[in-house]
Amino acid sequence: MSASLARLCRVIVAASVVVGCSLGGGRDARATLGGDVASVAVNQQRLGGALQVQKLASGVRHELHLSSGMVIHEYVSASGAVYAITWRGPRMPDLRELLGPYFAQLARHDSHPRGGHHRMTMTGADLEIRSSGHRRSFEGRAWVPSLVPAGVHLDTALD
């Protein structure tokens, strides 16, 4: 992707308008939990598939459709921080990329408290992760409690 297109997307993010933006090449999402809005735009250069940015009552939602069929939502607060990420698709997303500095907590997490492999709830250091699903049908979400804007209720705000 050209630098000018990257700048365009950055402008789109800044303007918080609803728009489609098809990006070429790349692999999984690079937007990282806890990152700032500028890094979101830069990181999303690497996405394959389509990007939509939608203004919410509080902040913006970036919707990413990857070639794998994965749909990722990234929620950016008005103050410019990625406070939550959700995913849905035929595989787990690249959580090393999506969780950024928070991934290490997941990688060393005892993911198997008491049994079962199709559901996970993890509470880490300023990190919450939920994951569920079954064969070729995965969904999950991760958020940073300290970055969730006041007045945003995740039960209804995330999709």
Add this chain to the structure above:
Amino acid sequence: MTRKRISWLVAIPIVAFGCGGGDSAGKKAAPSGDGGSGDDAGMTTDAETTGDGDAGPATGDNVAPLIVDDGPPGSESVDVPFVSITLCVPGTTTCQTIDHVSVDTGSSGLRIISSVLSSSIALPQQVATTGSSLAECFQFDDGYTWGSVRLADVKIAGEVAAKIPLQLIGDPGFATVPTDCSSAGSPEDTVVDFGANGIIGINQIVSDCGDYCAGQNPVQTGSYYSCTGSTCTAVAVAVADQVPNPIAFFAKDSNGAVLQFPTVAAAGAKTLAGSLIFGIGTAPNNGLGSASVLTVDSDGNFTTIFNGQTLSTSFIDSGTNSLSFNDTAIPQCTSNEAGGFFCPTSTLSLMAENKGQNGVTSTVSFSVANTDTLFGNASYTVFDDLAGPGVDNTSFDWGFPFFLGRSVYVAVDGATTPGGKGPYFAY
């Protein structure tokens, strides 16, 4: 929390189980000369704490005993059904029986932790289309397993699936995990991390990955790999060559299976015996009777209507150890022990309606207990009222508690049964 092993486990002749925890070489049993499934049908347990016993175990050469207990040492499992399976070098009588393989209707394929397999059971390596060794990264919702794909004759009860692919998790010959595999989360390549000696996925959709992993343009990363030495590259694998639900390859009774368990008391039970019966309508012990047949979509989902919400990606999953659904009116537990589960002040009696893709509906009553109270009985491993929140408002995961007091039928995709063609769930 420290949980004590159930005492009867140590009384079982080790040869019957093949191998114990697999966490040390000393726990491996010598391979048996011939397979024979884990002959644990005769196990007796304390009647006061092992369910209501209102359904005697099924009998027949298509029946494998199931046990719900705390699993291999260190796993502290609750609500996980385990079976014993026998692996043989294809075409030989060089076999080993492995206990505590969890039974999972939510995935497809047999996966065994390599440390529990005797070194004398040399299963042939599956080869990728590249001519190099085939390995697999398999993603669960709580982590991933990495290992080689091997071939084995798989025997359970009187059933045999000859020379089918399986995943050998944590194979020491494939020590380097590709980065785009480990990006799925946390590794589950040991008995302790996995909580079982292996897993047998008996989902309706036979292949473990399907078209997603068969596509060449582009080849999807994070699934199958062609490996030369420590260098592994993502590779496409035809659906027919993927790691499959073994049931579909049985010589008989290959159209599905029935999981059958008695009920347990509201407080739970220490252990519980059940039956995994192969085939649907193929023998006197596996008829559908009056069960409702709910067909599922190509992802294995039906619809659940709960609290006025239509949850269109709902499923029945023995590989989830709780009922899992969202209901913001139910308090969540705050203790470390019960974190991630519900903690209502008193047990709730709730109802939902399941609706198959075929329009067949079925009303289900269920209970949600206080998990702090349930886990307060530290030696108990079976609960019919263990529940917790899901991810969002699109899905109801009918986990293992749903199976208690029921016969749950899982019909293989495309297979002919007296209830019509799979894929479906019936109960």
